[in-house]
Amino acid sequence: MASRLPVAQLPPHDPGTPALSVVDMHTGGEPLRIVLAGCPEVAGPTLLAKRRYMRQHLDYVRRRLMFEPRGHRDMYGAVLVPSELPEAHLGVLFLHNEGYSSMCGHAVLALGRFALDYGLVSAPPTGAREALVNIHCPCGLVTAFVECEGGRSRGPVRFHSVPAFALATDLLVDVPGRGKVVVDIAYGGAFYAFVSAEKLGLDVCSSKTRDLVDAASAVTEAVKAQFKINHPDSEDLAFLYGTILTDGKDTYSEEPTTNICVFADEQVDRSPTGSGVTARIALQYHKGLLKLNQTRAFKSSATSSIFTGKAVRETKCGDFKAVIVEVSGQAHYTGTASFIVEDDDPLRDGFLLK
Numbered sequence: 001m002a003s004r005l006p007v008a009q010l011p012p013h014d015p016g017t018p019a020l021s022v023v024d025m026h027t028g029g030e031p032l033r034i035v036l037a038g039c040p041e042v043a044g045p046t047l048l049a050k051r052r053y054m055r056q057h058l059d060y061v062r063r064r065l066m067f068e069p070r071g072h073r074d075m076y077g078a079v080l081v082p083s084e085l086p087e088a089h090l091g092v093l094f095l096h097n098e099g100y101s102s103m104c105g106h107a108v109l110a111l112g113r114f115a116l117d118y119g120l121v122s123a124p125p126t127g128a129r130e131a132l133v134n135i136h137c138p139c140g141l142v143t144a145f146v147e148c149e150g151g152r153s154r155g156p157v158r159f160h161s162v163p164a165f166a167l168a169t170d171l172l173v174d175v176p177g178r179g180k181v182v183v184d185i186a187y188g189g190a191f192y193a194f195v196s197a198e199k200l201g202l203d204v205c206s207s208k209t210r211d212l213v214d215a216a217s218a219v220t221e222a223v224k225a226q227f228k229i230n231h232p233d234s235e236d237l238a239f240l241y242g243t244i245l246t247d248g249k250d251t252y253s254e255e256p257t258t259n260i261c262v263f264a265d266e267q268v269d270r271s272p273t274g275s276g277v278t279a280r281i282a283l284q285y286h287k288g289l290l291k292l293n294q295t296r297a298f299k300s301s302a303t304s305s306i307f308t309g310k311a312v313r314e315t316k317c318g319d320f321k322a323v324i325v326e327v328s329g330q331a332h333y334t335g336t337a338s339f340i341v342e343d344d345d346p347l348r349d350g351f352l353l354k
Contacts, residue, residue: 013340020065020339022077023114027106027331028271028305033065033077033095034114036336042081047091048236050081051100051138054093060349062095067350070339073097074267078107080120083136089121091136097352098264102237103139103189105159105274105307110331111135112144113153123151137162139189139237156330159274163315163322164188164282168227175200175222183219183243186286187231187317188278188325190241192261193223196248204247204258204301209268212301216243216262232318242267244276251289256297256306265352271329272298272307278325281309285323292323305329 010019020038024031039061044050054062066075076096083091092111094101115121115133124131131153133144140162147155168185173193175181178201184194197204200215220243231237242263249257259280261273269276277298284290295310311323341348 010338010340014343017341017343020061020341021336022065022339023336024334025110025114025331026270026334027109027274027329028300028307029303030106030269030271031074031076031334032107032110032331033071033075034111035061035065035077035079039079042079042093046084047081047093047136047138048234050091051093051236054079055100062100063350064339064341064348066095066097067352069347070350073352074270076104076107078104078111085134085136085141088134088136088141089115090133093138096264097267101138101190101241101264103137103142103162103275105161105189105276105278105327106269106271106329106331107274108135108137108142108144108159109157109274109327109329112146112157112159113331113333115144116146116148116151116153124148135159137189140233142189156328158326158328160312161275161278161325161327162189163317163320164278164325165317165320165322166283166286167191167229167320169283169287171223171227173219173222173226175218178215178218181219181222183223184283185223185227185229185240186279186283188280188282189275190279191229191231191239192241192276192279193219193243194246194280194283195219195243197245198248200245202245204245204260209260209302212245212260213262213266213268216245216260217266219243220262232320244273244280246280250284250287252284252294252296256299258299258301260301268302270300270302271305272300274307274327274329277307277309277327281311281325282323285311286321
């Protein structure tokens, strides 16, 4: 018997506590929760200042949307804000289980579709097959190219990254319980440590996720303790976001190379990781394993979803030789939701199981 209850009607709640309305998407299995309404104004003259303001004054919004009971440990989010850059169509702050990241490739791929479909950019001319969306991320301006038909998004999205570069190669790190491990560190809008899972006695394709998470987290903590991260543009960007375990297949091949990214507070990316693909392409180009415009496929060990990437041109980032990387992938809508917060709910700001 069909329900006679109104569809999507919120239960009675305090009108003084606005409902949080979101659009949910995923890219390669990695979720993205885009905040439509209910987040207070994020103050600040620049995007990085807005990021600091949200961390200091509005962090409850992140916890309410990312944590249980409305989210989960591996939820990912985006708050759209105005940008100070005249060429940007939108600015974005990225949310995760630990805080606020500087870049998120899977989110950019989803936001490209969202921006076109929700009217944040003008529809392209009749007959155009691609729309351009300039997205101001904390790491800088990223350009997304959205396949479209009849003014609506369809098919994959690609983006051009901020300058990506290798920060350190063949770095020897003492990982407690695992001995000395050689890692590389590269930047693709966020900094990652890269290491073949085999060096840690694991197989990125067949080992249990918990074992991969434990190993990657140990590497992350060891690198943080033994190596100082620097970014030539801003100290706000100078932090290690996580560790990406790979299958060790860095030499160019037409076959996909597999990896898993563990970032923030042991959060597992279900996708191949857009900013990680960016950094890994920069690392392979730096090592002479990849040429300009040579496309590689990257597979997630969690979902087997695929992103492709290629270095499209050389550039500089401070004194570092860098490349602009193009990453492509497919984003999908999963639905919309509205959440209320009752003042007498002891778990109103969310919780995470340890």
